Structure formats: structure tokens, C-alpha cells
Amino acid sequence: MHPAPVSLEEKDTVSIAFVLAAVARLDGAARARVLQAVGIPAELLRGPQSRVTADAFAALWLAVAAEMDDEFFGLDTRRMKPGSFKLLCRSLLPAADLGQALRRVLRGFGCLLDDIGAELSVCGGEARIVVSHRIQDEDTRRFAVETFLVLVHGLMCWLAGRRIPLRWARFAYPRPAHAREYALMYSPQLEFDAPDTAVAFDAALLGAPVVQDERGLKLFLAAAPRSVFLKYRNEEGTAARVRRRLKPCVEAGAEWPRLETVAAELHQSANTLRRRLAAEGASYQGLKDALRRDAAIHLLTGTRLSVEAIAARLGYEDASAFHRAFRKWLGMQPGEYRARAAPQGAALPAQPRLSP
Known part of the structure; x- marks a missing residue:
């Protein structure tokens, strides 16, 4: 029996490097004020491999613009x-x-x-x-x-x-x-x-x-x-097609197909699929990892599911494998990430409009 589907729409994430750069010209008080307003815990800025949701970064962009009276940071x-x-x-x-x-x-x-x-x-x-x-x-x-x-x-x-x-x-x-x-x-x-x-x-x-x-x-x-x-995504490329094929595996906890299976569905050989993905700077395992990573971030910060339940939700046979993967992605354990991100809460603040 598969776990019940969990909506993971808008699950893109952004490197903490861009968050650090966005707030670099704010003084300490303004930086704390902006981060709190958009729900990005300052603790996350200490992890060089941390990531935040795309919605959080969009809200940060607007908050910094309002704080500095400047849309260019x-x-x-x-x-x-x-x-x-x-x-x-x-x-x-x-x-x-x-x-x-x-x-x-x-x-x-x-x-x-x-x-x-x-x-x-x-x-x-x-x-x-x-x-x-x-x-x-x-x-x-x-x-x-x-x-x-x-x-x-x-x-x-x-x-x-x-x-x-x-x-x-x-x-x-x-x-x-x-x-x-x-x-x-x-x-x-x-x-x-x-x-x-x-x-x-x-x-x-x-x-x-x-x-x-x-x-x-x-x-x-x-x-x-x-x-x-996020307008840069190539929705017609091979990587995007593979990503769309794999998305239900995250959305509904379905079994992950082998590369050979996906290649056959796309009417090409496994070697051709590998080559076309490589030409776009991607790999099959990398796409799986990115989907799992972004989903894990959302599930850790947006739900009360246990780490073990999240591991199972993402297709890991045991929680230890998920722990190893998460540490490789973000440089910390899932529980530590959830603790650091705790002030973010279960939902992000409503996104304001740009320059109303």
C-alpha cells in the first residue's frame, strides 16, 4: 500500500548562497527583521548547503526591496x-x-x-x-x-x-x-x-x-x-520530460522506475537518454536526488510527518539511507534541518506583489 498523496506543488528550492547575497547589504537589525518577516530562520544561513523554498526567496526579494527602497538589492x-x-x-x-x-x-x-x-x-x-x-x-x-x-x-x-x-x-x-x-x-x-x-x-x-x-x-x-x-526552466528538454515522469513518484510515493524503463517510454535507448541528459547538464540520478531533496525540504518544514515517514514517503527502504542522502545534499541531518527551520512554520506568508 502506498502512502496517501501529499501535494508538493511549487516545490522548487533556492540555494542559501542567493539568500546570503540578497541580505548582504542590510545591517544586522534590518536583516533580522526581513528574515523573520519572510519566515527564513537566520540559523539556516550558517549552513552553506542549505536551501529555501522558491516562495520564501521571492518573498525575501520583495522584503529587501521594501527595506532598502531598492528593487536591485x-x-x-x-x-x-x-x-x-x-x-x-x-x-x-x-x-x-x-x-x-x-x-x-x-x-x-x-x-x-x-x-x-x-x-x-x-x-x-x-x-x-x-x-x-x-x-x-x-x-x-x-x-x-x-x-x-x-x-x-x-x-x-x-x-x-x-x-x-x-x-x-x-x-x-x-x-x-x-x-x-x-x-x-x-x-x-x-x-x-x-x-x-x-x-x-x-x-x-x-x-x-x-x-x-x-x-x-x-x-x-x-x-x-x-x-x-523561475522562468528559465526548459519544459521541453529531455531533463524536463524525465522530471515530469518522475514527479508522481514524489507526489504519491510511487515506485521509482529504472532509467531503462524511462528511456523505453521516451522511445530511446538508455545510452541515448544518458547522453541527452548529460548535454543538458543533468543525470538521471541527479534528477531523482533534486526531486527528493526539494520534497524533503517541504515535508520537513511544511508537515509534522516524522523523519521516518518522510523517508518512506520519498521511497527510501530505511531511514538511515535517507539520513545519508540528506546529509550529502545539505550538510546536516533531517532532524537538525527541521529544528533550524522550525520558526518557518507550516506555511509561508502570503506573497506580496512586486511594486503594486
Whole structure:
């Protein structure tokens, strides 16, 4: 008999590295105030492998913006005052195609920010967004680049109504400890210590129509910033198809299929499936681990299930195997994580809107 289904929708999680970067420019009192408001225990910040829910990070983004009166985390010498992002989005709707809209995005950020910006160039069949900046502090520069590119790419995907796949992404700084996140944020084809910071995509996509209207804008802003920083997911790729196939195993505690079984369902050989996953920076075991990890975080912080029950719920034959896996993922035992996250409670606070 399988355990009763437990809803694990919206179970994405975000590395604690981004939480630390988001609150880095707040003083101690403001940081404590913001973390408490969004339900992220300060204790979690001490674990370098910790993760928080995507909803918690979205709420944090908005809370920091309200605290600093700045939608760009205080990363630029010019504040991006609340309401700026909404105005920028509204200016994009009349654009004829993605190319025109993207140029407006980059010009808009050029007006809103002083220390970071980007230019669009086309070389043959490849379009590139090349980032420039004058931010000296290494940590501030890295988070500014991460945030800027996520905003630009998220807007591109929203405008086109589909994910715009990036062919590659390169960064003019050393590989960060959380570089594994970049494969999902940008592209599996990554380069660090590059001569410049840039991302590339198919130039033919510049001619894609802008499909959004006022109604789409309202829905997008109502879900922002979550709708921005999770817009990068490639829902048509092999990894996404495998993830969808495995999702019921987490949702209902069903038996996990073997890779060969999933490959046959996708009408390809096991070796082909491995190769296609590797080309997207993924693996079958890695996808299983990510689903289990994110589900475990939600079950530990959002339910009163025992650790043993959660282990069984996620398909582990015994709790000790779950303990070992969880420690590998987050650097601590499940019970310790639950204790640290206890102030978060069973539910996150309602998510406010971006710049009402």
C-alpha cells in the first residue's frame, strides 16, 4: 500500500548562497527583521548547503526591496526604486517582436542603473547579450551579474511566452561555490574566468512575436519575482520530460522506475537518454536526488510527518539511507534541518506583489 498523496506543488528550492547575497547589504537589525518577516530562520544561513523554498526567496526579494527602497538589492549606486520594474514591463508591450522588446529592456535598465548594463549584438546566427559593469567588490559584482541576467532572461521568456534557451553563458569571474545552480539559471554550457560576461541564443528568436498583453502583464507582476527567476526552466528538454515522469513518484510515493524503463517510454535507448541528459547538464540520478531533496525540504518544514515517514514517503527502504542522502545534499541531518527551520512554520506568508 502506498502512502496517501501529499501535494508538493511549487516545490522548487533556492540555494542559501542567493539568500546570503540578497541580505548582504542590510545591517544586522534590518536583516533580522526581513528574515523573520519572510519566515527564513537566520540559523539556516550558517549552513552553506542549505536551501529555501522558491516562495520564501521571492518573498525575501520583495522584503529587501521594501527595506532598502531598492528593487536591485542595493547592488548599484543608483537605487532602482520600487515601481521601476513594473514601469519597465509596461513599456515592452507595444514592441513588435522580441528583438525590439529586448533592446527596450536593455535601454530601460541603462536608465535605471548606473553600474551595470548590457548590449545586444548579432554575429551570424547567434545573438549575444554582453554585460558591462563598474562594480569593484567581487561578491557584489557577482550577485549583480546573476540578478541582472536572471531579470533580462526572465523578461525575454515572458515576452515570447516560452523559454528562450541560452546556448552558452560565460562569466568574467571565478567559478563560485554555487556554480551548479547556473546550469538551470542560464545554460549547461558554462565558462568561468572568461574575458567577458555574456550569454548567447539563436538570433532567429529575435523575430519572435511579443505575445503578452495587459492581462498577461497583470498575471506576470502578480507572481513576480517568482515568475522571473523561475522562468528559465526548459519544459521541453529531455531533463524536463524525465522530471515530469518522475514527479508522481514524489507526489504519491510511487515506485521509482529504472532509467531503462524511462528511456523505453521516451522511445530511446538508455545510452541515448544518458547522453541527452548529460548535454543538458543533468543525470538521471541527479534528477531523482533534486526531486527528493526539494520534497524533503517541504515535508520537513511544511508537515509534522516524522523523519521516518518522510523517508518512506520519498521511497527510501530505511531511514538511515535517507539520513545519508540528506546529509550529502545539505550538510546536516533531517532532524537538525527541521529544528533550524522550525520558526518557518507550516506555511509561508502570503506573497506580496512586486511594486503594486
